[in-house]
Structure formats: C-alpha cells, structure tokens
Amino acid sequence: MQNRTEDRTEQRLDRLRGRAPRRRHDARTIAALTRNPGCARRAVLDAAGVDKELLARQIGFAAPFGQSPFAIVRGNVFEARVTADECAALLTLLAECLDTDAEAGADEATSSDVIYLDLGASGAGPDAEGPARRLERTEAVLRSEAAARAGAGSRAETRAEPRRTVLLAHPLLRLAVGGQDVYLEPDLLVIRPDGRAHVVEIKSFAVVDGQADGEKVAAAAVQAAVYVLALRRMLGTPAAVSHDVVLVCPKDFSNVPLATRVDVRRQLLALDHQLARLTTVQTLLDALPPEVTFDLAPAADGAPTRPAGELTDALDQLPARYAPDCLSVCELAFRCRQEAAGRTAALGASVREELGGIDTVAEVLDLAGGARTPTESQAEAAAHLMITARMYAEGLSAGQALAPPLAPLPAPAQLQASLSASHPVPASASASVSGGEHG
Amino acid sequence: MTAISSYARALAVATGTAAPTATVRHAHLSARPFVLVPLTLAGEANAPLAAMVGTAWDEATLLVVAQPRNRDLRFAFADQLAQIMLPHVLGFAAATEELTSGPRSLDAPQLIVPNPAGVEFVRLFARSTRFRSTEGEYAVAPNVPVLGRWLTFFAERAEIPGSSLMLAVTDLLGLHWATGQSALEDANLAALLGWIDPPPGLRGAAAARLAEDPRHCPPAGPTTDPGFDTEQLAPAIAAYDTAVAAAAADPAAGSAGVARAVTRLENLLRTQLQPTWDLVWRALDLLDGLPPGASVPARWETDRARYTGFHTYMVEEGLPQARRDGAVTAARRLNRIEQAQAAYDADRAFDDPLVMAQHRVTGEAFSGTVVAVERDRRIPNGRGKGRLVTRPLLTVRTEDPIRLTVGAKVVASSRRRQECVIEAIDIPPEGGGLLITLEARSGMGRSAVPAPGTVAEVGESLCYSAVLADGVRSAPMPDTADTPWTHGGPPEPYEPTEKDTAEAWE
Ligand code: SF4
Numbered sequence: 001m002q003n004r005t006e007d008r009t010e011q012r013l014d015r016l017r018g019r020a021p022r023r024r025h026d027a028r029t030i031a032a033l034t035r036n037p038g039c040a041r042r043a044v045l046d047a048a049g050v051d052k053e054l055l056a057r058q059i060g061f062a063a064p065f066g067q068s069p070f071a072i073v074r075g076n077v078f079e080a081r082v083t084a085d086e087c088a089a090l091l092t093l094l095a096e097c098l099d100t101d102a103e104a105g106a107d108e109a110t111s112s113d114v115i116y117l118d119l120g121a122s123g124a125g126p127d128a129e130g131p132a133r134r135l136e137r138t139e140a141v142l143r144s145e146a147a148a149r150a151g152a153g154s155r156a157e158t159r160a161e162p163r164r165t166v167l168l169a170h171p172l173l174r175l176a177v178g179g180q181d182v183y184l185e186p187d188l189l190v191i192r193p194d195g196r197a198h199v200v201e202i203k204s205f206a207v208v209d210g211q212a213d214g215e216k217v218a219a220a221a222v223q224a225a226v227y228v229l230a231l232r233r234m235l236g237t238p239a240a241v242s243h244d245v246v247l248v249c250p251k252d253f254s255n256v257p258l259a260t261r262v263d264v265r266r267q268l269l270a271l272d273h274q275l276a277r278l279t280t281v282q283t284l285l286d287a288l289p290p291e292v293t294f295d296l297a298p299a300a301d302g303a304p305t306r307p308a309g310e311l312t313d314a315l316d317q318l319p320a321r322y323a324p325d326c327l328s329v330c331e332l333a334f335r336c337r338q339e340a341a342g343r344t345a346a347l348g349a350s351v352r353e354e355l356g357g358i359d360t361v362a363e364v365l366d367l368a369g370g371a372r373t374p375t376e377s378q379a380e381a382a383a384h385l386m387i388t389a390r391m392y393a394e395g396l397s398a399g400q401a402l403a404p405p406l407a408p409l410p411a412p413a414q415l416q417a418s419l420s421a422s423h424p425v426p427a428s429a430s431a432s433v434s435g436g437e438h439g
Numbered sequence: 440m441t442a443i444s445s446y447a448r449a450l451a452v453a454t455g456t457a458a459p460t461a462t463v464r465h466a467h468l469s470a471r472p473f474v475l476v477p478l479t480l481a482g483e484a485n486a487p488l489a490a491m492v493g494t495a496w497d498e499a500t501l502l503v504v505a506q507p508r509n510r511d512l513r514f515a516f517a518d519q520l521a522q523i524m525l526p527h528v529l530g531f532a533a534a535t536e537e538l539t540s541g542p543r544s545l546d547a548p549q550l551i552v553p554n555p556a557g558v559e560f561v562r563l564f565a566r567s568t569r570f571r572s573t574e575g576e577y578a579v580a581p582n583v584p585v586l587g588r589w590l591t592f593f594a595e596r597a598e599i600p601g602s603s604l605m606l607a608v609t610d611l612l613g614l615h616w617a618t619g620q621s622a623l624e625d626a627n628l629a630a631l632l633g634w635i636d637p638p639p640g641l642r643g644a645a646a647a648r649l650a651e652d653p654r655h656c657p658p659a660g661p662t663t664d665p666g667f668d669t670e671q672l673a674p675a676i677a678a679y680d681t682a683v684a685a686a687a688a689d690p691a692a693g694s695a696g697v698a699r700a701v702t703r704l705e706n707l708l709r710t711q712l713q714p715t716w717d718l719v720w721r722a723l724d725l726l727d728g729l730p731p732g733a734s735v736p737a738r739w740e741t742d743r744a745r746y747t748g749f750h751t752y753m754v755e756e757g758l759p760q761a762r763r764d765g766a767v768t769a770a771r772r773l774n775r776i777e778q779a780q781a782a783y784d785a786d787r788a789f790d791d792p793l794v795m796a797q798h799r800v801t802g803e804a805f806s807g808t809v810v811a812v813e814r815d816r817r818i819p820n821g822r823g824k825g826r827l828v829t830r831p832l833l834t835v836r837t838e839d840p841i842r843l844t845v846g847a848k849v850v851a852s853s854r855r856r857q858e859c860v861i862e863a864i865d866i867p868p869e870g871g872g873l874l875i876t877l878e879a880r881s882g883m884g885r886s887a888v889p890a891p892g893t894v895a896e897v898g899e900s901l902c903y904s905a906v907l908a909d910g911v912r913s914a915p916m917p918d919t920a921d922t923p924w925t926h927g928g929p930p931e932p933y934e935p936t937e938k939d940t941a942e943a944w945e
Pocket of ligand 1: 036039040041042320321322323326327330331332333334336
C-alpha cells in the first residue's frame with residue numbers, strides 16, 4: 001500500500017518533469033527551500049526535479065543567477081590547495097580549531113594516526129558508481145568508526161585504543177525533504193579521536209581580521225547545518241555528529257586557509273522546524289489537475305519547444321508565495337514578482353506588517369483614504385492607516401510650506417487625484433494596482 | 440520600516456513614482472565631492488579591477504588593473520588613486536578658523552560611493568594598504584599607506600550616523616524617497632533612480648525592471664555582472680596575459696601588443712563604469728534640489744573638526760589604525776554611534792515635518808494649536824527663600840493620538856530651545872481631541888518676565904515632540920589606563936609589527 005502511493009507520487013512527478021533530465025536538490029536548494037517553506041510552487045517543482053532556470057528562461061523571465069568564471073576559478077584553486085596531499089594542511093588547522101585545550105591538541109596531532117578516505121575517488125564518480133553505493137560506503141565508515149570507539153570506551157581502563165582521526169572526502173548523505181529522498185555531498189567530514197563527526201565546508205570568501213561577509217557566513221552555516229541534520233538522521237544518534245561545523249576560508253587577503261568553528265544549533269532548530277512544515281508533495285500533487293506538465297518538450301538539439309503560454313498556464317496552477325527574499329534564492333522570482341505586483345507582500349514582510357497586514361496596495365490606500373469600509377478584522381488596521389495618511393499629508397504640506405523645494409514635489413491633493421485616477425475603488429479585493437500600469 | 444515609509448511605498452506603487460519621505464535634505468553635499476566608483480574582480484578578496492574617480496561629472500578619470508591577481512599592479516593602482524585623491528583630501532586642511540578648542544578647517548573633503556558595498560570596498564581596501572611598508576622586500580610607493588590611513592578614516596566616519604564625510608548614494612536616496620518596491624530591490628542604484636526619476640513616458644516599476652537588466656544597465660558594483668565576466672572580461676584579461684608573455688619573449692615587438700590589450704580592457708571597463716558614474720552624479724543633482732535641513736551645517740561642522748583632527752594626527756604621528764579595536768575602544772565606539780544616532784534622529788525630526796510625522800503616528804509627538812496662555816505665571820523655585828521662577832503655562836489642543844504622559848519633557852520644532860513639561864492631559868467637555876497643558880521651563884531670557892516672543896501666543900500652531908537628542912546617555916567608560924584585567928588589561932597603543940607589513944596579498 002505504502003509502496004503504491006510512493007510509486008504513484010514518483011510517476012506523477014516524472015510526468016511533471018517530462019523528458020528533461022532531473023535536477024537534484026542540494027544543500028543550497030534545501031537552504032533556499034526553508035527560506036520560503038510555504039511556497040507550494042517551489043516545493044512541487046523541486047520535488048519533480050524541474051529545471052527552474054530553464055523554465056524561467058522559456059517563459060521570458062530569465063533568472064539573474066550566474067557565477068563569474070573568476071569566482072569559480074578562485075573557489076577551485078582554494079579548494080585544491082586545502083585538500084592537496086590528503087588535506088595535510090588542514091589537519092593542524094582542524095586540531096587547533098576543534099580542540100578546546102590547545103596543548104592536548106598539539107600532543108594529539110602528532111601521536112594519533114590519521115586515516116584519509118576518499119569515497120568519491122577518481123574514476124568512481126557519483127554517476128559511475130551510483131549514489132546508492134557511495135551512500136552505503138559513507139554510512140558503513142561512519143558506523144564502524146562509531147562502533148570502534150564505543151568498543152574502546154568499554155575497556156578504556158585497560159589499554160587505550162589508537163586514538164585516530166578519520167578524514168572522509170566526498171561522502172554522500174541522504175535526507176528526506178517533503179517526502180522525497182535527497183542526496184547531499186559535503187566537502188569533507190572529520191571524525192575526531194573523541195568519536196564525534198564534524199562537517200567541514202571549504203568556502204572561498206575571505207575572513208579579514210576575523211570578520212567575513214555576514215550574508216555569506218550565514219548561507220554557509222545553513223548549508224552545513226543541512227549536512228549535520230542529514231548525518232544525524234542517517235545515523236540515528238544525534239550525539240555522534242557535532243553541532244560545531246568548521247568553515248575553511250582564505251585568511252585576510254591571502255590564499256592561506258583559516259579554519260573557524262561555527263555553532264549551527266540555531267540553524268539546526270530552524271531547519272528541523274521548516275522541514276517538518278513542508279507539506280508533503282503528495283498533498284500538493286493531489287490538488288493539481290492531471291494534465292498539468294512542465295515538460296519543456298526538448299527538440300532533437302535539446303532546445304525546449306513547449307510554448308511559453310502553456311508553461312505559464314501550468315505555473316498558474318501552483319500557488320506561489322512571493323516575498324522579496326525570493327529574488328536571491330529562487331530562479332522563478334522574476335515571474336512570481338510580476339504576479340505579486342500590487343500586493344503588499346511584494347514590498348517586504350515588514351512593510352506589509354506596517355500596513356496592517358492588508359493584502360493589496362489598492363485596499364491599503366482605499367482604507368487609508370476612507371474610500372472603503374473596513375471589515376471587522378480590518379478595523380484596527382484601517383484606523384491606523386487613516387492616521388498615517390493624515391500625518392503623511394500634513395507632514396508633506398508643512399514641510400513644503402517651511403522650505404519650498406526647488407524641484408516641485410507632488411502636493412497631497414495631486415497625489416490623491418492621481419491615486420483615484422489610476423485605480424478607481426476596486427470591485428474586488430484582488431484588483432491589482434499594477435493594472436494601471438498597462439492601461 | 441516605519442508606518443510612514445511603508446505608506447509612502449504604497450503611494451509609490453499607486454502613482455508609479457517614488458513618494459517623498461523627507462522635505463529637506465538631511466546630509467551635507469559638497470560643492471566638489473570626490474566620487475569613487477570601484478569595481479573588483481569576482482571571487483577575490485577585495486582585488487580592485489577598475490575605478491572611475493573625480494570631483495566633477497565631466498572630469499572622470501579611469502583607473503584599470505589589467506591583471507587584478509598581480510600584486511604589483513594592485514599597488515600601482517593604489518598609488519594612482521593616491522596621486523589623484525590625496526591632493527584633494529589634503530587640500531582642505533590649509534584654510535582654518537581658530538576656535539577655543541583649536542583650529543577647524545573651513546571645509547572638508549567628501550567621499551561619495553554608489554552603495555554600501557562601495558563603503559565596504561573602501562574599508563577593506565584601506566585595510567589592505569594602510570600597513571604596507573615603503574621599504575624592504577615588499578616596498579610600495581610612499582603614497583600607498585597614507586592613502587590607506589585616510590580611507591580608513593573615511594570608512595570609520597561612514598559608520599557614524601549623521602556624518603557626511605563619506606556617503607553611499609543609495610542610502611542617501613533611500614533617506615529621502617520611498618519607492619514602490621522592496622528595500623532589497625532598492626539596493627540597485629539604477630532601479631532606485633528609476634523610481635525616483637523615471638525616464639519620460641515610463642512608470643517607476645518599468646524603469647526599475649529595465650535598470651535591473653545587466654545588459655541594459657551594468658551593476659553599480661563593486662561586483663561586476665557574471666555575464667560580462669564570462670563573455671567580455673575573461674577573454675580581455677587572457678589577451679592581456681598573452682600579450683605580456685609575448686612581450687617577455689620579445690620586448691621590442693611585444694610592447695605594442697601589451698598597450699593594445701590594456702586599451703581594450705580600458706574601453707571595456709569604461710562601458711561598465713560610465714553608466715554608474717552618470718547615475719551617481721544625477722542622484723547628487725536631485726539631492727541638491729532639496730533645501731538643506733536646519734541642522735545640517737552644525738553636523739558638517741563636527742565633520743570638519745574630525746577632519747582637522749585626523750589631519751593633525753597624520754602630521755604628528757600618522758601610525759596606521761589598529762586591525763581591530765580593543766574591548767574598551769570598541770565599547771566606546773558603539774556608545775558614540777548610539778549617541779550620534781539619537782542626536783541625528785532628533786535633528787531630522789525637528790528639521791522636517793515629514794520625518795516628525797512618524798513620531799506623530801506613534802504618539803511620541805503631537806501637533807496642535809495654542810488655545811490658552813498664562814504668560815506671566817511665577818512659582819516658587821523649590822529651593823526655599825521664597826524665590827520665584829517664571830513658568831508660563833500653555834494649553835494646546837490636538838487631534839493626534841498621543842502616547843505621552845504627564846511629566847514627559849517635550850520640545851516644539853519651531854522653538855527648540857524651550858523645554859516644556861506636560862502638566863495635564865484633559866478631554867475637553869465639548870469634545871474634539873485633547874487639551875494638553877504644558878509648563879515652559881527654559882528659553883525665556885533672564886528677566887522675571889519672559890522676553891518678547893519667547894512664549895507662544897494663542898492661535899499659534901506648534902508640533903511638540905519627546906524625541907530629544909539626549910535620549911541616550913553616555914555610559915561611564917573606564918579610562919584606557921584603567922581597563923579591567925577581565926578585558927585584557929590596559930591595551931597597548933597600536934604599533935604595526937613586522938607581520939603586518941609582510942602580510943601576503945596574493
Ligand atoms: S520565486 Fe516563486 S516559486 Fe520561487 S519561492 Fe518565491 S514564490 Fe515560490
């Protein structure tokens with residue numbers, strides 16, 4: 001029974017994607033997903049593995065996401081430098097950054113042996129070997145390391161087991177997202193002599209005098225938290241995976257690596273919470289008319305042939321939940337922004353809140369101008385908006401009376417006039433202000 | 440976001456152009472600002488790629504780093520920038536006025552960048568140049584570390600609210616107008632200006648969309664458009680590298696090739712910089728169209744004093760600023776920023792009724808008309824001996840939703856020197872708003888009777904606010920020498936070490 005449901009979901013998702021190759025989730029897209037967990041459109045398209053970037057281009061809303069070749073080169077050069085010679089340079093850094101007691105660390109780095117395992121070793125790339133096999137090997141290594149140490153613990157008094165550090169390069173992890181299995185590839189895992197695994201992420205943004213670009217650090221922390229969560233769920237023993245991850249970045253203006261320990265407990269909590277909130281894809285699919293597809297219908301040369309109109313209609317079947325944040329995380333943002341024109345949410349969550357949570361700009365202005373009778377739940381917001389409108393108009397005219405500006409600003413009366421001209425009191429709440437733009 | 444600015448955004452959506460959120464200009468604008476539009480190479484830690492600089496719209500100088508990964512070329516760029524910028528910056532130091540506290544320059548340099556990322560570029564570029572040594576193995580031109588120290592000064596002043604020594608244009612525009620898009624989208628200078636000053640026939644939203652297309656309008660930097668990097672910049676830099684290699688093999692024949700490759704890069708980077716350069720100057724013109732706020736000159740005086748102070752420091756000592764502040768310095772600095780913020784917020788509200796409008800919405804300010812005045816009221820001063828002080832009472836009728844309570848200190852924007860205290864708040868029997876009774880406590884001259892004109896008359900309209908500059912009091916800070924040992928003991932004054940100067944930069 002369970003299996004039949006899963007098959008049905010898989011089939012439906014395959015049909016949604018059509019003939020195009022599947023786009024897989026990664027830590028970055030999961031992090032993005034949790035930035036807008038309420039969006040059904042994105043949840044379904046990601047589950048189906050639809051190439052959102054291509055889709056956006058096909059409907060005329062190409063996303064502005066691209067990476068500069070210079071950034072890619074720099075990233076690769078730095079990663080190669082850090083991982084050269086089986087991560088030789090990294091070992092001391094890791095010991096320094098993860099040991100609370102610096103002296104013990106120095107001692108350890110010399111006395112404990114280090115095992116380096118490359119699970120994605122050249123030739124046996126993820127596709128050649130298949131993800132299942134690599135996943136199995138990752139899990140096997142982690143479990144046997146955990147077991148070895150548990151054994152050592154029980155007879156700790158008699159003779160100490162060799163205290164060793166294990167470095168795992170190119171491991172593969174699995175995480176269920178919205179009822180779908182997603183494979184993840186962290187840069188490195190390190191299992192310390194105390195038996196705890198730490199996620200290690202290599203990033204090429206610089207840390208200057210101990211400070212780095214806050215946004216980039218935040219993104220890296222969420223991404224690493226995704227790995228920690230996946231590891232914990234795979235192993236079933238949260239304590240075996242530390243909430244302290246290690247970011248390895250270039251120091252100051254050089255190429256010298258610097259390891260920084262980052263506590264991702266807060267990100268883990270948020271992720272856990274958001275992943276639980278993700279509606280399972282099946283529920284969303286059930287609400288979808290059976291004929292809907294995002295099959296780009298590639299021609300012989302791979303170019304999509306499905307008309308933009310059909311794709312747009314299909315998109316309309318999936319409810320979106322646009323917020324300005326989408327612009328930095330989702331390939332469909334330009335399309336969704338267009339749809340959201342005239343909505344207060346498109347101006348940002350805090351603006352919407354200041355406007356009393358009223359849905360559309362047209363409603364806001366009508367309530368503020370007294371041109372619309374508020375519903376019971378809008379009464380408080382409407383009263384606040386009316387005061388705001390009065391204060392704004394009085395402030396503007398008082399300011400102009402005090403110091404007449406050289407460039408004329410619209411007087412409140414003109415503003416009111418142009419407002420009512422651009423959108424007479426709408427008949428329905430969904431009337432969008434942007435309608436005036438085309439008219 | 441505030442209620443007023445959010446409402447203004449809603450208005451902008453409906454009208455199709457940005458709505459004003461200020462009626463006066465809240466920053467000083469120099470007659471000769473030094474505009475710097477920097478570009479960096481993607482992926483690198485603050486590697487300059489090019490810059491357009493100058494003090495007039497039609498006098499731009501283009502600086503280009505042909506191979507941004509080359510350390511020597513980077514410092515050559517720093518030297519070029521220093522040669523243009525330092526004479527300008529130092530040129531304001533000669534003309535001073537004598538104050539009791541010492542000399543103060545009559546004017547000061549002003550550095551303008553397109554956006555906050557430009558400020559961050561300056562901060563990091565300053566950090567990467569101020570410790571450089573002018574002798575030894577990694578010697579740089581003598582100008583370079585001096586430039587680094589001055590840029591550090593500007594970047595530090597940029598953190599102080601109300602200072603106009605270094606300004607980012609997008610911040611400046613955002614202070615005076617609200618667009619019909621989100622704050623996130625406002626970070627794009629071209630899109631922001633698209634709303635504030637749309638080209639004829641276009642509504643703000645359409646102008647902003649056009650401006651977001653990197654092919655139509657290159658980003659304001661310092662990061663370049665990845666498409667530009669791939670299609671144009673990468674081949675041009677590669678061509679330069681090839682030309683340099685050829686010249687190394689055959690100097691006689693190769694130098695023309697290098698010159699050609701550099702010219703190609705210059706032309707290419709000019710296409711990316713010129714549009715932003717023009718936008719910056721257009722924005723400055725727009726801002727110039729607003730009359731300055733009443734308190735702007737006073738804040739600029741502080742900036743001038745800081746400039747003179749730093750100039751003196753550079754002449755007398757001139758050591759580079761520390762990499763990081765010590766605990767006490769950092770705490771002092773935060774405190775200074777908080778105080779400056781409170782003073783700046785109050786200044787703006789008193790200068791500008793549209794800024795005050797926000798305080799009226801939240802009930803921290805109210806506008807009204809004087810309905811009664813007890814001008815010659817005198818009461819015992821409370822210190823015995825039967826002395827009397829002049830304490831006029833004013834009654835103001837307001838319709839505003841006030842949240843202030845009896846005992847609150849308020850000041851009227853048109854009478855900033857007179858502090859009043861709310862004595863009573865009554866609902867008039869005939870209805871219609873509130874009656875606020877205020878006791879005037881200062882600003883009436885020295886004689887027993889208030890000097891003429893120092894007390895408001897019946898019928899006068901006033902706006903009173905509790906947003907006072909002294910809202911944040913300075914927390915007592917230990918003297919530097921008394922730094923508690925928990926904070927690392929008395930900090931050493933910063934001296935650059937060998938390590939600082941030898942630091943790799945590649
Ligand atoms: S851009 Fe659209 S599809 Fe993507 S997360 Fe936002 S609302 Fe959802």
